[in-house]
Amino acid sequence: MRKLALYAFAGACVAMLAAVPARAQNADPQLLIVSCSGCHGTGGHSAGAIPSIYGRNAASIAETLREFRDDKRPATIMNRLAKSYSDTEIDTLAREIAAKWAN
Numbered sequence: 001m002r003k004l005a006l007y008a009f010a011g012a013c014v015a016m017l018a019a020v021p022a023r024a025q026n027a028d029p030q031l032l033i034v035s036c037s038g039c040h041g042t043g044g045h046s047a048g049a050i051p052s053i054y055g056r057n058a059a060s061i062a063e064t065l066r067e068f069r070d071d072k073r074p075a076t077i078m079n080r081l082a083k084s085y086s087d088t089e090i091d092t093l094a095r096e097i098a099a100k101w102a103n
């Protein structure tokens with residue numbers, strides 16, 4: 001049941017994500033992280049089963065995203081999501097989250 005609810009929630013998040021025009025190479029960093037807060041919570045503070053991602057340094061976030069992208073870390077969603085970002089965007093995302101979602 002719990003897993004089903006997570007999938008339903010994740011589906012809703014993907015729908016929200018599709019509404020955010022964050023695919024351009026030089027996307028506004030603030031716009032990029034809006035899509036993450038849809039699932040990971042405002043400021044990276046998740047209220048549900050999805051892990052919180054605040055308080056992490058940029059290097060660790062970027063490394064995690066690359067592991068998801070390269071299928072080196074088990075995932076249900078982040079593997080697919082991470083593949084849609086360029087290397088530049090991953091670094092931008094990681095910097096922005098580390099700076100804006102420090103605590």
Ligand code: HEC
Nearest residue numbers: 010013014035036039050051053064075076077078079093
């Ligand atoms: C559709 C929902 C969804 C969206 C949108 C989303 N995530 Fe995730 N994220 C997850 C889930 C679920 C996990 C747990 C791994 C998995 O099952 O894919 C996760 C895991 C992570 C982790 C690892 C956390 C840990 O400590 O293990 C990081 C880092 C992360 N996401 C970053 C991001 C960033 C950055 C964005 C925005 C580009 C983002 N996520 C957008 C659902 C989402």
